[in-house]
Amino acid sequence: MNKNMSIIGVPMDLGQSRRGVDMGPSAIRYAGLLEKLEGLDYNVDDLGDVPISRPDSRHERQDGDLRNLKQVADASLKLAEMVDQEVSDKRFPLVLGGDHSIAIGSLAGISKHYENLGVIWYDAHGDLNSAETSPSGNIHGMPLAVSLGIGHERLTNIHGYSPKIKPENIVIIGARSLDPGEKKLIKERGIQVYSMHEVDRMGMTNVISEAIEYLKERTDGVHLSLDLDGLDPDEAPGVGTPVIGGLSYRESHLAMEILQESAILTSAEFVEVNPILDEKNKTATLAVGLIGSLFGEKLK
Template sequence: MNQNISMVGVPMDLGQNRRGVDMGPSAIRYAGVIERLEALGYRVEDKGDIAIEKKDAVKASPKNLSNLYAVTKANEKLAETVASIYEKNAFPLVIGGDHSIAIGTIAGASGYFENLGVIWYDAHGDLNTAQTSPSGNIHGMPLAVSLGMGHPSLTNIQTSKPKIKPENVVIIGARELDAGEKDYIRQSKMPVYTMHEVDRLGMSEVMRRAITYLEDKCDGVHLSLDLDGLDPHDAPGVGTPVIGGLSYRESHLAMEMLAESDFITSCEFVEVNPILDEKNRTAEAAVALMGSLFGEKLK
């Protein structure tokens, strides 16, 4: 993995409706992310935080797209920042913030790869659009947007073309999918490893299959890790917890196997909400998982 890491925080809380996730980047920094990665031999540049505008107030958001304009502006800035990180031959590490920021991360990364793959580590599919979303919250739409589905303000960031292909996406840990998301998954035949598959196959086999599936067809792979992919027992500080999730140990195994694969070219860790957390446990879990992803070993 690239020894030069550029980290950028995105204190976004406008993609959903629970306050506090904008403090996620600060909580992750407080949990010692820079020190942990530097101890592994990486050179870490902290580029600070993307400036986030206020909620859409003057110009009303389109129906079922809360704060569309502010979310778009933040993701445009993030996409430009991620692109600039690649131009400097560094590894983009993005910390959030709600999951709507994946729109910008993937948009910025997609210009540097012919076939960008994505591992979506999440309790949710985030494949909704304004037409299918039960809430209108954009943090439930970033994967759909990256696939070219959604409002043009979002899908046209960096380029009007889809940033990724459905056959280059693997979802891991899903256990709460909306009706429209299920329809899309069936139609596209996107590989999805729900908790049913994780329980039946085991995390080692799930990750082996995901890595084998992507490594032959993708020239870069982005990891988008939502902390609500973990069970609330291990990551209580998230806005949309879903019981029955991936364990702390399973998640470390997943990150260790991705480190061994050596094909992750960018990543983001999102949805850390200190207000809902217990003594910063969720941010500390995020940092520990980053350690495993970047090669930390017990011996």
């Protein structure tokens, strides 16, 4: 894996309605991220945080019933430009959220460098909604759909092109909360999904190994988008949309270790850490532990 790494924080909570997740990048840094990566011999450049503008009204909805559309679109473009530059400079971009709407910008900046970018979406949710299917209007439930070219053009056209990814190049792992419109889209587009049912029956070793082999055959780079609510809330309590019955701490470490051994990842992001809802920064510390495993930390 590329030893030259750039960290970009995106302190944004505008893709949803609960405050606090904008402090996620700070919490992850405070939990020892830089020390962890430098201890693993990475050349790390922390670029700080993307500047985020705030709306006049917290619950304002604009253009098709989407909450904070303008601000999310503006932040996504800024992030896309930063990530684009780091990939051009042959550095591994590690993005820290913020809510999961930040993936719109991440993928917009990364995907232009690949013919067939693969995506591992490690999440309790599919994030495949649009204004027509979303019950909330929260953009953090839409980034995967947006990246497929589905949704408001202000979001789908971030960084001047659409779509960013192809449905056959996506693998969702850990899903256990899908809206009806998302289930329909998954079937129509043939998106590969390993729900908690498959994880329980097959085991994480088989799930992540299958996902790697599936993506190896069809992609020229792979982005990991890991939402901490993919883990069970008993282990990761500091998330905005917890769903019981999730992935365990050990399963997730194993997945990261196998991903590291595969050497297929070209970028990554860790999102939805909310310190206000957390217990003594437990979730941010867990995130740093997973990042350690992803980048080569071993017990022996």
